[in-house]
Amino acid sequence: MLGAPSAIKTDEEGLQKMREYRTLVESHAVKTYPIFEPVQYTTQVVSGTNYQVKVKVGEDKYIHFKVNDPTPMSNNLDLMEFKEPCTLDETLHFGQ
Numbered sequence: 001m002l003g004a005p006s007a008i009k010t011d012e013e014g015l016q017k018m019r020e021y022r023t024l025v026e027s028h029a030v031k032t033y034p035i036f037e038p039v040q041y042t043t044q045v046v047s048g049t050n051y052q053v054k055v056k057v058g059e060d061k062y063i064h065f066k067v068n069d070p071t072p073m074s075n076n077l078d079l080m081e082f083k084e085p086c087t088l089d090e091t092l093h094f095g096q
Contacts, residue, residue: 005044033057062086
């Protein structure tokens with residue numbers, strides 16, 4: 001549905017796609033994470049797709065980020081929000 005965030009997703013195909021954002025996130029954080037293992041995400045169809053992602057980056061260490069992956073005609077990924085540190089149990093939510 002346009003504009004509404006999805007339920008939490010954990011499918012392997014989607015989590016694999018979330019790994020593609022590692023360079024963007026590490027560039028923003030100005031550090032390299034020892035691991036970058038997405039554990040869940042949501043999608044929101046807007047002008048392109050917004051992804052909210054929870055990623056394991058170390059032993060009991062997590063980050064959350066929100067990225068806009070634009071339409072195929074655009075090439076400008078936008079890291080909209082970033083939160084660190086987070087916990088596994090913390091709700092994956094940024095303001096809509």
